[in-house]
Amino acid sequence: MASKRQIFVGGVPIGGGAPVVVQTMTKTETANLAATMEQIHRVAEAGADIVRCAVPREKDVEALRTIVKESPIPIIADIHFNHTLALKAIDAGAHCIRLNPGNIGGRDKVAEVAEKANAANVPMRIGVNSGSLPKHLHALEREAPVEALVAAAVEFVELMEGLDFENFKISIKSTNVPNTIAANRLLSEKVPYPLHLGITEAGTKWAGSLKSAVGLGTLLADGIGDTIRISLSTFHAEEEVKVAWEILKALQLRERGPVLIACPTCGRLQFDMDSVVAEIEQRLESYAEPVEVAVLGCAVNGIGEASHADFGIAGAKNEGLIFTHGKPLRKVPQETLVDTLFEEIDKSLDRGKVEIDEAESREGAAWLARIEEENAGELTPEKIARMEREAVEKGESDKVLLDEAASPTAGRRFTRA
Numbered sequence: 491m492a493s494k495r496q497i498f499v500g501g502v503p504i505g506g507g508a509p510v511v512v513q514t515m516t517k518t519e520t521a522n523l524a525a526t527m528e529q530i531h532r533v534a535e536a537g538a539d540i541v542r543c544a545v546p547r548e549k550d551v552e553a554l555r556t557i558v559k560e561s562p563i564p565i566i567a568d569i570h571f572n573h574t575l576a577l578k579a580i581d582a583g584a585h586c587i588r589l590n591p592g593n594i595g596g597r598d599k600v601a602e603v604a605e606k607a608n609a610a611n612v613p614m615r616i617g618v619n620s621g622s623l624p625k626h627l628h629a630l631e632r633e634a635p636v637e638a639l640v641a642a643a644v645e646f647v648e649l650m651e652g653l654d655f656e657n658f659k660i661s662i663k664s665t666n667v668p669n670t671i672a673a674n675r676l677l678s679e680k681v682p683y684p685l686h687l688g689i690t691e692a693g694t695k696w697a698g699s700l701k702s703a704v705g706l707g708t709l710l711a712d713g714i715g716d717t718i719r720i721s722l723s724t725f726h727a728e729e730e731v732k733v734a735w736e737i738l739k740a741l742q743l744r745e746r747g748p749v750l751i752a753c754p755t756c757g758r759l760q761f762d763m764d765s766v767v768a769e770i771e772q773r774l775e776s777y778a779e780p781v782e783v784a785v786l787g788c789a790v791n792g793i794g795e796a797s798h799a800d801f802g803i804a805g806a807k808n809e810g811l812i813f814t815h816g817k818p819l820r821k822v823p824q825e826t827l828v829d830t831l832f833e834e835i836d837k838s839l840d841r842g843k844v845e846i847d848e849a850e851s852r853e854g855a856a857w858l859a860r861i862e863e864e865n866a867g868e869l870t871p872e873k874i875a876r877m878e879r880e881a882v883e884k885g886e887s888d889k890v891l892l893d894e895a896a897s898p899t900a901g902r903r904f905t906r907a
């Protein structure tokens with residue numbers, strides 16, 4: 491269940507139906523102002539809405555004063571063990587304090603931070619980690635780790651409510667993906683506060699991205715989770731941000747920049763798809779517009795399966811077809827296919843619409859029709875999918891298609907302008 495409460499970190503709303511917020515953490519020594527600011531600018535450019543900085547020492551709190559002023563996005567101060575640093579971080583202007591009430595030195599110290607945060611209207615993220623549950627929950631943790639995580643989170647919530655502090659979000663994190671999913675599902679039914687999702691120490695870019703996509707994606711598809719952080723073993727924090735965005739875009743929860751669709755290729759492939767897709771992906775990185783581009787390895791299926799794409803190419807031996815919203819634009823030689831595709835994308839972005847030369851479009855459509863006719867007997871993956879869909883529409887098959895209105899993400903989707 492989506493959270494009912496909303497908090498603000500700087501000007502960024504979290505929870506209560508707000509778009510899922512992307513965050514990451516700087517990996518520099520916070521006190522190294524130049525390096526930290528450079529990384530903050532990089533993650534902000536990659537699409538981070540907010541960023542967390544570790545504050546383990548006095549000199550980090552000192553640096554925080556400048557960081558908060560110069561950062562283009564709100565800053566969360568990450569505090570462990572030392573509540574004095576939390577108090578100083580609030581004075582330094584941090585937009586949010588992350589702390590684990592279980593490791594900050596007892597109720598009185600949490601109360602001191604809560605009082606100051608309340609007075610300064612600074613929210614907190616209170617966190618529970620599978621590796622640091624309170625002692626009295628260790629026995630339960632051995633028997634039922636999910637219940638132990640949720641029990642710890644609920645205790646912390648009650649502690650904060652008892653201190654008259656309700657301006658917080660919660661995170662329950664575990665290195666175990668099924669436990670993270672189960673614990674967050676359970677917690678979302680028990681408390682109204684926004685949830686921060688993450689898989690702790692997820693791993694390297696490849697494995698960590700997949701683990702995070704499975705764990706966070708499952709929860710987000712259920713409507714659970716208000717802010718996400720992908721934890722990857724890389725110094726390049728912007729990589730975490732890019733992965734977070736891919737997860738949100740895949741679930742159609744938020745839009746940012748282009749979406750690239752590419753067929754998986756098969757034995758009908760007639761050109762060097764790998765390098766073409768890689769080039770298109772790389773060139774699309776410089777576009778901020780949510781243009782959708784499809785790359786089909788052959789034209790055997792026509793362009794119907796990618797007809798929703800703003801632009802696309804269907805390759806063939808020595809030549810290919812450029813299309814827009816399912817309509818052929820023109821046939822071009824293989825060597826200029828990608829350049830021509832980007833010329834068309836640029837023209838449409840400049841002028842706000844696609845200019846179609848009817849003669850070239852007719853020539854492209856005829857080329858496509860010829861290829862389809864030559865391959866009329868081919869049962870391609872796309873053709874089978876289309877036949878299945880048509881059979882359902884005609885009532886000849888009872889295979890159930892995804893009902894968009896019943897989708898768990900319905901109502902939280904962003905629509906294209």
Ligand code: SF4
Nearest residue numbers: 753755756787788870
């Ligand atoms: S048949 Fe489909 S999967 Fe195979 S190359 Fe053509 S478009 Fe790609």
